[in-house]
Amino acid sequence: MTTIDMPIQKPVSALSRFTLKTEAERFALVAAWLFLIILFGILMPDSFLSWRNFSTMFGSQAVLVVLTLGIIIPLTSGDFDLSGASILTMSSMVIGVFNAQMGWPILPVLIMSLAVGALIGAINAFFVLYFRIHSLIVTLGVGTFVNGVILWMSGSQTISGVSMELVSWVIMGRLWGIPLAFYYALILAAVIWYAFEFTIPGRKLLFVGRGREVSRLNGIPVERVRATSFILSGLISAFAGILYSGMTGSADPLSGLNLLLPAFAAAFLGATTIAPGRFNAFGAVISVYFLVTGITGLTMMGAHAYVQNLFYGGALVIAVSLSQLVRNRQPQDFS
Amino acid sequence: MSNTATTDNAVLVMNDIKMKFGSNYALKGVSVAVRRGEVFGLLGQNGSGKSTLIKVLAGFHQPEEGSEVVLWGEKMALPLDPMLIKKRGVAFVHQHLGLVPSLTVAENMRVTSLGQKNPWFVSWRKEAERLSALFAEFNLDVDPLATVASLPPVERAFVAIIRAFEDLRASDAGYGGEGILVLDEPTPFLPGEDVKRLFDLVRSIVKTGASVIIVTHDIDEVRDITDRVAVLRDGQLVEVLDTKASSRQAILDTIVGSRIDAFAKQRMAAGAAPVTIRVDNLTDGNTPPFSLSLQEGEILGVTGLIGSGFASVPYTLYGARRGAGTLTVSDRKIDLSSITPLMAQRMGVALLPGDRLGAAGIGSLAVTDNITLPILDELSHLAGLDRGAMVKEAGRLSTLHDVRPHNPALALGSLSGGNQQKVLLAKWLRIQPKLLLLDEPTQGVDFGARQQIFKALDDAARAGTSIICASTDNEQLEQICDRILVFSRGRPVVELKGQEINRKAITEACFYSTDAEAAE
Numbered sequence: 001m002t003t004i005d006m007p008i009q010k011p012v013s014a015l016s017r018f019t020l021k022t023e024a025e026r027f028a029l030v031a032a033w034l035f036l037i038i039l040f041g042i043l044m045p046d047s048f049l050s051w052r053n054f055s056t057m058f059g060s061q062a063v064l065v066v067l068t069l070g071i072i073i074p075l076t077s078g079d080f081d082l083s084g085a086s087i088l089t090m091s092s093m094v095i096g097v098f099n100a101q102m103g104w105p106i107l108p109v110l111i112m113s114l115a116v117g118a119l120i121g122a123i124n125a126f127f128v129l130y131f132r133i134h135s136l137i138v139t140l141g142v143g144t145f146v147n148g149v150i151l152w153m154s155g156s157q158t159i160s161g162v163s164m165e166l167v168s169w170v171i172m173g174r175l176w177g178i179p180l181a182f183y184y185a186l187i188l189a190a191v192i193w194y195a196f197e198f199t200i201p202g203r204k205l206l207f208v209g210r211g212r213e214v215s216r217l218n219g220i221p222v223e224r225v226r227a228t229s230f231i232l233s234g235l236i237s238a239f240a241g242i243l244y245s246g247m248t249g250s251a252d253p254l255s256g257l258n259l260l261l262p263a264f265a266a267a268f269l270g271a272t273t274i275a276p277g278r279f280n281a282f283g284a285v286i287s288v289y290f291l292v293t294g295i296t297g298l299t300m301m302g303a304h305a306y307v308q309n310l311f312y313g314g315a316l317v318i319a320v321s322l323s324q325l326v327r328n329r330q331p332q333d334f335s
Numbered sequence: 336m337s338n339t340a341t342t343d344n345a346v347l348v349m350n351d352i353k354m355k356f357g358s359n360y361a362l363k364g365v366s367v368a369v370r371r372g373e374v375f376g377l378l379g380q381n382g383s384g385k386s387t388l389i390k391v392l393a394g395f396h397q398p399e400e401g402s403e404v405v406l407w408g409e410k411m412a413l414p415l416d417p418m419l420i421k422k423r424g425v426a427f428v429h430q431h432l433g434l435v436p437s438l439t440v441a442e443n444m445r446v447t448s449l450g451q452k453n454p455w456f457v458s459w460r461k462e463a464e465r466l467s468a469l470f471a472e473f474n475l476d477v478d479p480l481a482t483v484a485s486l487p488p489v490e491r492a493f494v495a496i497i498r499a500f501e502d503l504r505a506s507d508a509g510y511g512g513e514g515i516l517v518l519d520e521p522t523p524f525l526p527g528e529d530v531k532r533l534f535d536l537v538r539s540i541v542k543t544g545a546s547v548i549i550v551t552h553d554i555d556e557v558r559d560i561t562d563r564v565a566v567l568r569d570g571q572l573v574e575v576l577d578t579k580a581s582s583r584q585a586i587l588d589t590i591v592g593s594r595i596d597a598f599a600k601q602r603m604a605a606g607a608a609p610v611t612i613r614v615d616n617l618t619d620g621n622t623p624p625f626s627l628s629l630q631e632g633e634i635l636g637v638t639g640l641i642g643s644g645f646a647s648v649p650y651t652l653y654g655a656r657r658g659a660g661t662l663t664v665s666d667r668k669i670d671l672s673s674i675t676p677l678m679a680q681r682m683g684v685a686l687l688p689g690d691r692l693g694a695a696g697i698g699s700l701a702v703t704d705n706i707t708l709p710i711l712d713e714l715s716h717l718a719g720l721d722r723g724a725m726v727k728e729a730g731r732l733s734t735l736h737d738v739r740p741h742n743p744a745l746a747l748g749s750l751s752g753g754n755q756q757k758v759l760l761a762k763w764l765r766i767q768p769k770l771l772l773l774d775e776p777t778q779g780v781d782f783g784a785r786q787q788i789f790k791a792l793d794d795a796a797r798a799g800t801s802i803i804c805a806s807t808d809n810e811q812l813e814q815i816c817d818r819i820l821v822f823s824r825g826r827p828v829v830e831l832k833g834q835e836i837n838r839k840a841i842t843e844a845c846f847y848s849t850d851a852e853a854a855e
Contacts, residue, residue, distance in 0.1 A: 198719030200711045207708065210697040217655055217686060217694050218708055219677035277699075 022276075029273035029283075029319065033290040040297035048300055051177055059171060059179030061292045063088070063244045065285055066185050067259055068266040069192055070236030072279040075267055076196065077229040078209035079135035083124060083143030084237040085260035086150070087117045089253065091241025093150050095166070096159035096251025106163040110242055117238020118231050120146060125227035135230075150253050160250035170246025181243050185285070188236070193281040205229060206278070265316040266291060272320055291315055344370050346546050347392075347425075347515055350403035354387055354396055354570075361387045362398070363570040369515065369546050374537065376557045376564035376578070377550045378590060380781040384570040385550050389519050393427050394420050406515075424506040424514030426499035428521060434495055436484035441466055443483055444498050469497060473539050487641075489529035492521055493536060500540055513544035520550050520779065526641050526807040527842075534560045552781045554586050566590055591783060598789040600634075602833055603796075603817040608632055612770050612801045617660035617671065619647050622825025624660060629770070629801040634792065636812040637805045639822030640845050649772035649805050653679045653686040664769050680709070683769035687759055689778055691752065695759045698748025702738065703729035705747050706762045736761040737787060753777075753784030760788060764795050771795065773804040777811055789815050809838040821845055 040048045047053065067084055074081045091113040099109045120142065127138040171179040196202040207215045208225045216222050245251050269290070270283030291312055298307045345368040354362040362384045369375045377385040390396045392404065394417030404411045406423050434443045441462050459480075466479040475497070477490050486494070496518070503514030518537070522530050537547055537560060551557060557564050558578055566573045566589045574589055608630040616624035622644050629635050637645040651658030654674035662669050664682045676686070688694035696705045707714060707725045714724045729743035736757045738750070747755055756776065763771060776792070777785045792815055796802055806812055812819055813836055820827035821844040829844040 194719065198722070200715065200720070203704075203708070203711055203720070206700070206704075207697060210699055211693075213694045214697055217653075217676055217688055219675075219680040221677065 025272075025276050026274055028322070029269065029286055029290055032319065033286060033293060036290065036293050036297060040293070040300070044297075044300060048297060053296070053300075055174070055176075055178045057289070057292055057296055058182040060247065061288055062179070062181035062185040063240050063247060064259055064262055064266065064292075065288045066188060066240035066243060067237055067263045068270070068284045068288055069185070069188055069281060070233045070240060071263055072267050072270070072281070072284055073192070073205070073236070074135065074226075074229045074233050075279045076209045077205045077226055078212070079128065079226060079229065080139060081121075081124065081230060081233045081237075082136065082139040082260065083120060083146060084233060084240075084263060085257050086143040086146040087120050087234050087237035088241040088244060088259065089150055089256035090120065090146050091117050091238035092245035092251045092256060093154055093159070093241075093253060095162055095242065095245045097153055099163050099166075100159050100161040100251065106165050110166070113242060114235055114238045117234040117236075117241070119234070121231040121234020121237075122227070124234070125230035128230065129223050129227055147257065154251065154253040156253055158250055158252045162245050162249050162251065164249070166242070166246040167249045170243050181247065184243065188239075189281040189285050196278075196280065201225075262288075262291065262312050265312050269316055269319055290319075345405075346371050346407055346513075347548075348403070348405040349388070349392065350405070352388060352391055352402045352404075353399040354384075354391055354402075355399060361570050362391070365567065365570070365572045367565045367572065367575065369548060370563075371513070371546055372541060372544060373562040374541060374547045374549060374560050376561035377548060377567065378552060378554070378557055378564050378586070379567035380552060380590060380783055383567040383590075385567050386519065387570075388567070389427070389517055389548070389550055391415070392420070392425065392517065393417060421502065422506050424503055425517065426502040426506075426514060427517045428492075428495045428499045428519065430520040432491055432495040434483045434491055437482060439480050439482050440477060440486070440494050441479040443494060444479070444501065469501070473497065473536055475536070487529075489525050489532060492525065492529075492533055496521070496533075496536060496540075500545070503545055513546065515546045515548060516540060517548045518550065520552075522551065522553065522556060527809070528640070530556065552590075554583055554590075554782070557586065558583065568592055587782065598786040598793070598814055600789075600793055600815055600817075602836070603630070603633055605818075605832065606630075611665045613661075613663040614652065615661045615663070617648070617651065617658060619644070619651050619656065619658045619825075625826040626660075627820065627827065629803070631801060632796045632799050633817045634796050634802040634804060634815050636816035636819040637803060637822060637827070638807060638809070638812055638819060638841060638845065641807070643822040643845075644825035645820070645822035645827075646774065646805050649686055649774050649803060650688075652770075652803070653684060653772055655686060655688070684772065685709075685763040685766065685768040685770070686772040687763055687774065687776060689774035689776075691755050691759065692748060696747050696755065696762075699746055702733065702743040702745055702747055702750070702758050706732055706743070706758055706765075709762060709766050732761045732765060733758070736791060751781075751784075753780040753788075756780055756788060757784065757791075760791060764791065764800075767795075767798065768800055771800050771802045773802060773806075775806050775808065776804060777808070785811075809841040812836070812841055813838050819844075 067088055071081050071084045094113040094116055095109055098104045098112065099106055124135070124139050124142050127133055127142070128135045170181045173180040175183060196205070204215070204220045204225050207218065207220055208222050212222050215225075241256065244256055266284055266287040267279055269287035270285075271277065271279045272283070273286060274280050274283040294315060295308050295311045298311065347369040349368070350366050352362050352365045353360065365384065365388060367388075377388065379385045387396060391398050391402070394415040397414045400413070402413065404415060406420070406425070409423075411420065441459060444466060445462065463479040470477050470479075475493055477486065477493060483491055483494065496516070499516055503516060506514055521533065525533065534556075537549070541547055549561065561578045563575055564578050564586065565575045566586070568590065573592075576586060576589065610628050611631040612629040613626075614628065615626045617626065618624040627635070637648050639645040647656055647658070650656040651671060652662055654671070654676050657672070659672040662671055662674070662682075662684070664684060667682055669678065669682060679686070692698040703726055706729045710728070711720060714721050714728060726743060730741075733741050733743050738754050738757050738761070747758060750758065760776070777788055780788065789811075792802060804812070804815065816836060817832070819831040819836060819841060821829040821831065821841070829847070831840060831844060
């Protein structure tokens, strides 16, 4: 009989795994956000620190939060969805055309715009999976195509006169002074957080993103998981579009497209916080509000409109760089 | 302990090398000296510090104050400068070779531009001619314009080694035209015959006057190729042995510190258990169909020369690669032309692929995440996954299979190869499969961990799991198999069982079967 004697080793206790450094990494962005609030609060105690200002910020940026939550699903399964902002705009344009122009009742139109979002997601999935093309290329192409359709549908005009019911569901209705849209975004974040952390489909999504061959050999239906994530991303982007038209009461063929880069900035920034190294729902929420707080504060201090881009771009690169310093510049591994 | 190494004729002296990661010393004052024109082995278990020592020499890790690296009598200043070391004539071939598969051999060889005269124009035709001549110098026939991906593994290793050798020539190390070539575990992915070819190349490089340092944990390779071998254990140098004068067991005992017996199996007799696994008319599309069957709890080895078709058996039976035929697992029959990994798993079939981080587990995810993947259903309650139970179960399995370090929160990729394999094996053994398919289960795993894995496999077999193990590692096959099928031209041609199983017989059967076929 064989004896294999090796010195017994002690399991590492849970306590020693809790290190100050990893906790600092997890909450650095939250601290940076608080710092911004305190800084602008000291500079502009009356205007910036008002509840009105915060409730406006929370409410108006719910669209960006929802869009970001949409794209982190394919990002987790290892695909880029660059068509998210186009789907958002498309969905609000569907509402503009069918509800405002043609006068259809709002509820069926909402369902229709969600369906259109899911359909565009399915088209992305088909080209990526059937022809095995990189998702960057397909979603860029499909997104651009959708932009063209939007301009054609709308005659390049903003369509106003969207049902007031929708407006009241999204922005007029308030809870503790904050528009309902904010709570929709929070609920969605909670659902996605739960799905990522506590469900088997969430595990499958993560494994597919980290290693397709490994996932396949472990019996995960890789293609089905990837297709589902594109469709969900389309669906959630369309939901963001619904909030967008409810927010303004109209459908603008262009301005929604500007949300694409902020959404990716927030997604990647969010992956450096709460659960560093993973795209995560609450990280995304915090990133959006961190970015927006900075921009709002600077704008209130009289900065020009271009500060938005300076801040979205600059904050992303600087914040991710700082978090890399905390990690001793280990290569990031999202894939 | 004396902390200086002195040797006559030393081209490289490393004195009192201390290297600290966090609060742990990976190297606790190691001193070695390499002579001109010798093959010097660095041997030790995973985590003994041999790779760290090489990385210090390469300038990747900066050692503590007081560590000394002397090249050709010249003391290198700390911190070590990787470029300077390279210029002085030390070239490295790392385990993963550092080749870009989608580029050609010539393009890959051009990456290091030490010998480059004009950086703005490359004549690929002349380059190809020059490279062909260089390969011919070492009796190698590699097409410089082929992509690296199209080469067999051993030729990729040749390319990486010749590229490093070119660096030696181009360096000013000349110091007499030679240099030091460092090979960090170049062989674990190569079958036996290719290892021989690789060693022939190493020998002809030594003939040019260069010295070679080879890092490995394969004792037979050390005995085959090295002149002297330094044995490391827990970050310390245990001994420098003269290879020719040391017995295999003596080297083994030095590595481990205490004596570890090789795992010895009690082979199962034919007919001792009911036949539960049946494979009929198996083919991967190109090979003639064949059939085989296994008793409950039997370990069947499949082997042969590379290209003889044995290697695809685990993959086609699992649906990882498309094949045809039928698989019957205790009366459940399935068509192999439509089987998927998920269907195979539901029948109680599991596959542990040879490519640990490319196909078996995710390096960037924690041990817990990897080990619990097939049992997530069990670890869920009404409200979703029970994270506490996942961590607990991962901890229990880590203890059971002696995974080190015992911390399931670590990323799988941060463990040593042997420990990664223990995790991945534990994952499948946990679901008690009826049929476990293995591809080179202990490739790149050190001696101690290997015996533990063998023991775990044997325990699983005793509990009723039938195992098919595809391998070219004859020692491994001898240690774990009840029966061995030797393949030639895509089908089994020789069956070895009971007393017939030993390393020599397996090798002979591999070559005999091919010769016999050739004679037909």
